[in-house]
Amino acid sequence: MGLTEREKAILDFEQRWRTLPGPKEQAIRERLAMSPTQYYALLGRLVDSPDALGHDPLVVRRLRRQRDHRRRARFEGRAAENRRTR
Numbered sequence: 001m002g003l004t005e006r007e008k009a010i011l012d013f014e015q016r017w018r019t020l021p022g023p024k025e026q027a028i029r030e031r032l033a034m035s036p037t038q039y040y041a042l043l044g045r046l047v048d049s050p051d052a053l054g055h056d057p058l059v060v061r062r063l064r065r066q067r068d069h070r071r072r073a074r075f076e077g078r079a080a081e082n083r084r085t086r
Contacts, residue, residue, distance in 0.1 A: 003051045011056045
């Protein structure tokens with residue numbers, strides 16, 4: 001099916017936002033004309049898209065690693081809390 005221009009713009013932005021001046025949330029509003037909430041929702045769906053992986057494999061793999069790390073940290077945090085309450 002392929003990516004829309006907006007989806008490509010989101011992936012391209014995610015690749016280069018660190019080089020832009022100011023906070024990321026401000027740059028999302030100014031450059032993509034969307035709220036950060038909308039941006040992160042779309043980005044979250046793109047991470048699992050084969051088309052997105054084909055468009056920019058480095059960004060998508062980095063985002064997947066970050067997501068997996070956050071999930072693992074949440075799970076391990078809960079496991080540690082459960083051990084302390086026993």
